[in-house]
Amino acid sequence: MSNSRSSTFIRLQERLRSALGKALGDYAMIQDGDRVMVCLSGGKDSYALLTLLLDLQKRAPITFELVAVNLDQKQPGFPADILPAYLDQLGVDYRIVDADTYAIVKEKVPAGKTTCSLCSRLRRGVLYRTAKVLGANKIALGHHRDDMVETFFLNLFHGGRLKGMPPKLVTDDGHHVVIRPLAYCREEDLARYARGMEFPIIPCNLCGSQENLQRQAIKQWLQDQEKAHPGRTDNIFLGLQSVTPSHLADRLLFDFVGLIPSHQPEPEGDTLFDSAGERGALHLSHAEGRHLHFVKAGNFARMKD
Numbered sequence: 001m002s003n004s005r006s007s008t009f010i011r012l013q014e015r016l017r018s019a020l021g022k023a024l025g026d027y028a029m030i031q032d033g034d035r036v037m038v039c040l041s042g043g044k045d046s047y048a049l050l051t052l053l054l055d056l057q058k059r060a061p062i063t064f065e066l067v068a069v070n071l072d073q074k075q076p077g078f079p080a081d082i083l084p085a086y087l088d089q090l091g092v093d094y095r096i097v098d099a100d101t102y103a104i105v106k107e108k109v110p111a112g113k114t115t116c117s118l119c120s121r122l123r124r125g126v127l128y129r130t131a132k133v134l135g136a137n138k139i140a141l142g143h144h145r146d147d148m149v150e151t152f153f154l155n156l157f158h159g160g161r162l163k164g165m166p167p168k169l170v171t172d173d174g175h176h177v178v179i180r181p182l183a184y185c186r187e188e189d190l191a192r193y194a195r196g197m198e199f200p201i202i203p204c205n206l207c208g209s210q211e212n213l214q215r216q217a218i219k220q221w222l223q224d225q226e227k228a229h230p231g232r233t234d235n236i237f238l239g240l241q242s243v244t245p246s247h248l249a250d251r252l253l254f255d256f257v258g259l260i261p262s263h264q265p266e267p268e269g270d271t272l273f274d275s276a277g278e279r280g281a282l283h284l285s286h287a288e289g290r291h292l293h294f295v296k297a298g299n300f301a302r303m304k305d
Helices: 007-026 044-059 082-090 101-108 116-134 145-159 187-197 214-228 232-240
Strands: 035-039 065-072 094-098 138-140 168-170 177-179 282-288 291-296
Touching: 007 044, 007 187, 035 044, 035 116, 044 065, 044 187, 065 116, 082 094, 094 116, 101 116, 116 138, 145 187, 145 214, 145 232, 214 232
Parallel strands: 035 065, 035 138, 065 094, 138 177
Antiparallel strands: 168 177, 282 291
16 A cells, blocks of 8 residues: 555545545434444445445444445456455455346346346345345445436436435335445545555446446536536535425425415525515615616615625
8 A cells, every 4th residue: 555654645535534424424324333234346435435434433432333245246257256355354244145146137138238227226135135134224335426416417317307316215125224425425536545545446347348328428427517617516416415395396395386475585585675674685666657666775785695
């Protein structure tokens, strides 16, 4: 780990630790006594997740257990010895789960078609059952901020839904809580961290070899946006945390049918046309025929932007 002691690497590590800690706190992801199953794929993100959680476990004011789990999907050429050797070296509790999802995906999905959806569903089902066997009440996944933003646009562009990848959710069977502690971490930071830590990365040949995947197109588009407008991805992610249902069009989220005037200004609303004696910047001076004349109010300088 040649970069592990450089000041640049230390700042990077502290930034990731801080982001992980804030996400855990904001969404109450881990509580005292939890048994957390950390899903380890062999990619940069899951290695970083396990490493940061192990570090947190030593410093946290609460006690929680970690068990690393790798799902061996029987992909041809998968180096099955790498993760056990790495985890033995760490001294962490772990399990290797054998499930030939690769054969199922290849059988069910026509050649040239995207395998990600079926692969993900099969993997999720196996992991949920594994968590039950291990007595884990939390399942930690390595998705980061960029994954969450990409998923939002995938659902919007290709599914016609405002749906993303939440930092925390209950599994479909109702038995476990899935957490994404890297929700506030940038992918570029995780990539730099993985290089500095020299994790033994295992590539995914099942889906990684497919070109022109929808997610890759979204990722490239977002990268182009970020280059042209630095900070745009951060702003999009902030938008996912600040939703105003009354300004969308979902009738299940907001009661548009029952909407009636309250005759009171909204505390966070636009103050421009509030009463001049209250917060307003303009008030009606007089009417002349078909013309209504508004003039600047005395408290114009205090108008809320």
